[in-house]
Amino acid sequence: MARVELGQQLGMSPASVSDLTASLVDEGILVTEDSGEAGSGLLRGRPKVRLFFADTLGCVIGVWTGFNRIELRLVDSAGRNRASRRIERPLRSLEAGELMDVLAETITAFARDTGHPDVKAVGLACQGYVDTRDGVVAWSPVLGVRDLPLASGLNQRLGLPVSIENDASAMAFAIAQRDPELRSGRTACLMVGDGVGLGFLIQGELYRGARFGGSEFGHVRLRRSGPQCRCGGRGCIEAYLADYALYRDAQLIDHRPAPTVLLPGEDAMTDIVAQARSGDAALANLFREAGEVLGDAVGILIQTLEPDHVVICGPGTRAMDLLRPSFEAALETQTIPELRALAAIQVVESSMDLLTEGVVMQALRELDFDLARLKAA
Structure with missing residues (x-):
């Protein structure tokens, strides 16, 4: 959005918004783009300059595990979809360690094949009862194991932050982001x-x-x-x-x-x-x-x-x-x-695309929080 719109939503003065966004542009976190639309008001003004997140801050991967299938989506830091993949793979018969090995190998191969190796985080949506705080799938109708420590298991295998979410909650989050x-x-x-x-x-x-x-x-x-x-x-x-x-x-x-x-x-x-x-x-x-x-x-x-x-x-x-x-x-x-x-x-x-979109948006938001904490420190 344009700076004036950002200021209106946040209740900040134009000068404050300009100072803060200029700093973020200098750091490469934001980029500007001419919208081609004239400024508001009776007088003809310059086209609005809109602000976007840069697409060079890394990528996140969203994963959904269904019944014997895995859906993956890779999104850059600007929120643009870069690649997606669907894999048919039996999952319910796998033991805990084997299941996490399969998921980690699938995610690693997907990131490598897309040519975007700079993955910062992974978000995973799963059917069933999901403990998001401890990263545990307590029960899922599509998996054969209970009390699966999925987030920590994938974190150890991938070396990346991993968050998990119930798939209906992930879809709800994605839908709400589209409608204020x-x-x-x-x-x-x-x-x-x-x-x-x-x-x-x-x-x-x-x-x-x-x-x-x-x-x-x-x-x-x-x-x-x-x-x-x-x-x-x-x-x-x-x-x-x-x-x-x-x-x-x-x-x-x-x-x-x-x-x-x-x-x-x-x-x-x-x-x-x-x-x-x-x-x-x-x-x-x-x-x-x-x-x-x-x-x-x-x-x-x-x-x-x-x-x-x-x-x-x-x-x-x-x-x-x-x-x-x-x-x-x-x-x-x-x-x-x-x-x-x-x-x-x-x-x-x-469609089921909203499931991976939901966990991707949550992962991107966590990266935003990380950037904010770094700047505060």
């Missing part, structure tokens, strides 16, 4: 896709529980005798809404081939959605029932957390047109009207 309104008040981001997760933000910062984790909202039980969930329980929200649950039920309806792995791919889910839209009554009913569960889930959120904003996000939004009628009907009947009126509900169509 979601960084005010309380925002609940319900992610639907491979599983069902919740990222909850208060004034733009992720909520942390007693073990500095997020929320395992997808494993809240709706019905004791409901379908099997990956967590080992039955009747969880996820067991009705996640991709694997919808595909499992679609198999029973029309005897479609089972996926080669537990979780169906995007193509398989797109086919089910297309068939439902084209008039397949049984599959349309499958999404109608899923919409009811989604309405129940959002109603629980509203009545327990009283958020200002509710965001429905994740790959599962691909079928929102099929879910919406029953979702809205269930929400209307299951939620106290006065509380429902307080929450602004929106759907953000999103």
